[in-house]
Amino acid sequence: MTSRPDRRSPAMPTVTMIGGGQLARMTHQSAIALGQCLRVLAGSADEPAAQVSANVVLGSHNDLDALRAAAEGAVALTFDHEGVPLHLLQALEAEGVNVRPPSTALHFAQDKLAMRLRLSELGLPIPDFADLSGDSSEARATLIAFGDAHDWQIVLKAVRGGYDGRGVWLTDSRAEALEVFDAQVGGDAVLMVEQKVAMVRELSAMIARSPYGQGAAWPVVETVQRKGQCAVVVAPAPGLSAERAEEAQQMALRLADELGVVGAMAMELFETVDGTLIINELAMRPHNSGHWTMDGAVTSQFEQHLRAVLDYPLGATSARSDVVVMANVLGAEQAPSMSMDERLHHLFARMPEAKVHMYGKGERPDRKIGHVNIVGLAGETITDVRERAERAAHWMSHAEWTDGWDPHAA
């Protein structure tokens, strides 16, 4: 071996992600490809991302000193969740930390009421809503008027902190709604109320935006919710017209631009019974509705999120196949007799094409602990691909295999 000078390249940039969950875990996989190592602020060493990254800062996302330590020397600070208090982000920004998305944008992902008001100003389609954040007896009167106006087909929401069905209450009667209101407001929650939209299905428009202003949209997908959280994603959304799909993408891109979003963003939508689109929720980070991109799109949402926060040009967002289906692996109610390792073994024996992504999480009932992607082959129908994806995820959750497994009966 000849002796030649080893010219160390100027180091590749370090990105810090706040939160050590599965989104950070999967972002780390993409960071590796880009020549980086994701730095993670995690609450403990056994969090999904902390298990796998060589660069972990242990601490709380509520502690400014921990946030500062995690940001030290990083070219950008980004997020695995929306839980970092806004005033801490503002403090970091004041100290020169490159927070992406910036606090001015993230504010709208953290505060559902602010988001609704902003969407309303922009003339974007949203459900009828009312603010219940003020004085509790006035708010109670507002709720009663709103409920009466909507036949009590309403949704109560916590303005802050909800996710995966938490902080959202679908109610069907005045009594039920007031019970939730009294319990939550008594417990210091800040609420808002929305009409329950008569919808045929839920969609998600995922995009990414860079500080330079470049935007890129993946195909719009259909999301299937069970027990208040995403269970299945079908890409692209079956039967959605090109016009509606483009309308959804344009709304997401426009909103990201208006709010100054940087990174991946999911706009969750309702497709109503009369065929229009209504905006439900926003997330300014990689999102469950984008997990299919890991195996099914040219650029995954995790690579794209890093490219966006680094202000790299964005990657191609086209799908690799006419149909891709993602199904979440959920923790089972009862401890299955098989370990996760054994379940994986059995799944692989049955479906050599299944792409499995496990998060390194302990199993709790209905907890998202992984997902399976099935990328359809030429000529396969959506029904076939979806059936396989759901069967694979059901197996991983329950260690029981049903050949005639009907996901719609679940």
Next chain:
Amino acid sequence: MTSRPDRRSPAMPTVTMIGGGQLARMTHQSAIALGQCLRVLAGSADEPAAQVSANVVLGSHNDLDALRAAAEGAVALTFDHEGVPLHLLQALEAEGVNVRPPSTALHFAQDKLAMRLRLSELGLPIPDFADLSGDSSEARATLIAFGDAHDWQIVLKAVRGGYDGRGVWLTDSRAEALEVFDAQVGGDAVLMVEQKVAMVRELSAMIARSPYGQGAAWPVVETVQRKGQCAVVVAPAPGLSAERAEEAQQMALRLADELGVVGAMAMELFETVDGTLIINELAMRPHNSGHWTMDGAVTSQFEQHLRAVLDYPLGATSARSDVVVMANVLGAEQAPSMSMDERLHHLFARMPEAKVHMYGKGERPDRKIGHVNIVGLAGETITDVRERAERAAHWMSHAEWTDGWDPHAA
């Protein structure tokens, strides 16, 4: 949030990889998807895999205690390179470590003479060769007789330790050959000699084999060598007949079976001027000729290697596209004016579909520091896809962009 019992799954298995290079780095990406964290034995914390894995043991692969520490509690021990002395692997096996591939198989990847003798016994097609490992004056006489018989169109090889063109000398004359022989044998190298095969191109048949005996073969690829190392891989090999491709796959699968290989294996082949196949080299690990699978096949070689060493059922090996091209990013002769980060930025601006894999390595002339995969779109020609892949890699290596870039002139 309700309080529910957190049933920690029995931990997912730990696999240890000896060597902290790019193969371990990319294997770690696949380990993450399988719910694991790859444990790496690395010589230093700045090796490519040590930069990114949370489970690093620092030490030498020549040190039995370091190997023991790395193997502790792992369900399998596998390799990023072929450099671990065989007696140390045998010692680990005697202590109950699950070495995969086992020393009995790895022996043939470490010792080119033993491999040639075994291939010969099995009746597999190999170049004419002679053993120069004995007494040096007898070996010199053997070399002269072999050289005369082959018009001095011969290749001298170190029996152990060569890679990427190191330990291989192509000579064209008696004087040149004897000069290499005298210098190397004087320097204690053990040599063998082979005829130079009159070939039209090089191919690689990559397969994987599990302890259970399952085998799986990826499409056979064409490899393009420059300066003695792999520069470009075209998948599948253009114009290769289905019969020849199957012959190559079957030879690789049969050999893996005969040798008891576990994990990924590359069989490098010559396609001769008369259209037959001759076996050149073997590697019992993920291999440069399989990097295209990361973006271009249903199962990447890194996931497959893990599945094999864990005795999981193997994954589907079909290509995602009619043509996929990989091009290595090499360190430039002169330090380019742009940092690697800036080069990446510019590449992404020009080719949003390029899949880049950087290894976190310092730049030295011709050192493999990354690779680019281009997955062809429907209707794209091999020429188009290859041109883009080579142009992308050239850009990353040289920070200079040539629109009319002719890879064949390189």
